Structures are given as structure tokens and as C-alpha cells.
Amino acid sequence: MFGWGIYDFFAGVYSKKIGPYKTFFWSQLAGLFFVLLLISVFTITLNISVLTVILLPIAALFYTTGYLLFMKGFEIGNISIVAAIMNLWAVFTMLIAFIFMGQRLSTLQTIGVLMIISGATLASLNRNDIKNKSFQLSAGVKETVLGAFFFGVFWNISEVISEQIGWLLSTLFVKIGIILFLLLFSFLIKRGLYLTKTSTKTKIMVVMMGIIEAGAVAIVNFGLTIGDAILITPIASALSVVTITMAIIFLKDNVTKLQGLGIFAAICGIIATGF
Numbered sequence: 001m002f003g004w005g006i007y008d009f010f011a012g013v014y015s016k017k018i019g020p021y022k023t024f025f026w027s028q029l030a031g032l033f034f035v036l037l038l039i040s041v042f043t044i045t046l047n048i049s050v051l052t053v054i055l056l057p058i059a060a061l062f063y064t065t066g067y068l069l070f071m072k073g074f075e076i077g078n079i080s081i082v083a084a085i086m087n088l089w090a091v092f093t094m095l096i097a098f099i100f101m102g103q104r105l106s107t108l109q110t111i112g113v114l115m116i117i118s119g120a121t122l123a124s125l126n127r128n129d130i131k132n133k134s135f136q137l138s139a140g141v142k143e144t145v146l147g148a149f150f151f152g153v154f155w156n157i158s159e160v161i162s163e164q165i166g167w168l169l170s171t172l173f174v175k176i177g178i179i180l181f182l183l184l185f186s187f188l189i190k191r192g193l194y195l196t197k198t199s200t201k202t203k204i205m206v207v208m209m210g211i212i213e214a215g216a217v218a219i220v221n222f223g224l225t226i227g228d229a230i231l232i233t234p235i236a237s238a239l240s241v242v243t244i245t246m247a248i249i250f251l252k253d254n255v256t257k258l259q260g261l262g263i264f265a266a267i268c269g270i271i272a273t274g275f
């Protein structure tokens with residue numbers, strides 16, 4: 001939750017400087033090198049089944065597609081609404097885990113999960129933006145909902161892969177797939193990825209973002225090896241609480257009473273899921 005929250009905060013800042021696609025690509029590449037570094041520290045056993053070989057490229061494609069659709073939503077839609085709709089990815093993950101994987105929650109955990117998702121959604125909404133006459137509900141909404149679906153399904157697939165080959169190898173292979181898909185996509189749309197005119201500070205921050213995001217993905221994958229996606233993913237989805245809190249602290253953004261209520265509800269929900 002904290003890792004993704006920090007990543008999304010800086011992604012929003014630096015996407016405006018070098019563009020969302022470049023920010024995503026170079027941060028993912030930095031994350032890949034970080035995971036390779038982790039490989040040299042942790043002991044791993046390479047024993048890949050045919051099912052895992054099939055699922056790995058699918059997982060990488062779903063993760064890449066989900067994030068690119070989120071970015072498209074931010075580009076053409078209202079930021080507050082898009083950020084709130086993004087939380088649907090945890091709902092998709094939970095539904096699939098409930099229906100197809102037989103995962104269940106206790107009554108208190110169910111209440112906690114509902115508080116997390118509702119709280120994160122409220123925290124993402126800005127009443128002033130919603131009242132803005134220039135706001136159009138259709139702009140970016142379809143892309144974001146579709147992105148939430150791809151991202152949500154990814155974590156169900158990632159749980160299966162992580163349980164098969166471990167959290168670290170799962171993170172590594174998916175990162176490799178993401179880079180390959182981004183390079184292919186960049187070639188097809190003829191979009192340059194060079195950072196020749198970018199300041200050193202920006203390059204360093206993008207690298208740091210990639211390390212933080214890769215760490216977040218690795219930790220969630222580790223959580224999926226010892227817990228269930230139906231509980232793990234809604235906690236991680238409360239990342240918007242972290243992003244908004246950072247915006248309040250560093251960008252001096254004002255928090256509305258609705259957002260404050262959302263942050264409080266999400267925190268209470270996270271505590272409830274531990275029982």
C-alpha cells in the first residue's frame with residue numbers, strides 16, 4: 001500500500017514532466033534491475049511448470065494493459081473520478097477469488113474490506129472537481145474501468161504464479177514481460193523513449209520510483225504466497241490514501257471533509273482485516 005501510494009504520487013508529478021509512457025517504461029526498467037539485485041541476495045529454485053509458462057506472458061500483458069489504460073484515463077478524464085474508479089481493481093480481484101478460487105473472509109474482515117474500498121474511493125474524490133461544469137462523466141471512465149478489470153485479474157493470475165515459483169521469480173519474470181510488451185508497443189505506435197533532454201534529478205527520481213514500485217509488487221506477491229488475494233489486494237488498494245496524504249504534506253493540497261472521512265474509514269478497515 002505504501003509502496004504503490006508513493007509510486008503513484010511521484011508518477012503523477014513526473015508524468016507531467018516527461019510524459020506518462022516514458023515514466024512508466026523507465027521506472028519499470030529500473031524496477032527490473034532492482035529485482036535482479038534481489039535475486040543475488042535471496043535463494044531461489046527454478047522449477048517452472050507448463051501452466052506457469054503459459055500464465056507469465058498473460059500476467060505481464062494484463063499488468064501492462066491495465067496501467068496503460070489507467071494512464072489514458074488520467075490523460076483524458078477527471079483525475080479525482082479516475083483515481084476513485086481505479087479502486088475497482090480490488091473488487092474484480094476479490095470477485096474472481098471468491099467465485100473461482102473458493103476464498104472466503106470472516107464477517108469482520110468483510111466489513112474491513114468494504115471500509116477500505118469505500119474509504120479509498122471517498123478519499124480519491126474531490127467535490128469541487130465533480131461540481132466543475134467542464135467535467136464529463138464519459139471522459140476516461142471506460143478506459144479506467146477496463147484498466148481496473150485487467151489489473152484486478154492480473155493479481156489472481158499472479159497469486160497462482162507466486163504459489164508455483166515463488167514471489168521473487170514471479171516478480172522478475174512479469175517485469176521482464178512488461179518491458180518487452182512496452183518496447184513492442186512503443187515500436188508499433190512509433191513513440192520515442194529517449195530521455196536525452198531530461199534533467200539528472202528527474203532521471204534519479206524515476207529510478208527511485210521504479211525501485212519502490214518493484215518492491216511493492218514483490219511484497220504483495222510474497223503476501224499472496226502466505227495469504228489469499230481476497231484479503232491481500234483490498235489492503236494494497238488503499239494506496240490512494242497514501243498518495244493523497246503525500247499530496248497534502250508535500251504539495252499543500254487541501255483535504256475536504258469527505259476525503260478525511262474516507263482516509264479514516266480506510267485506516268479503520270485495514271485494522272479490522274487483521275482480526
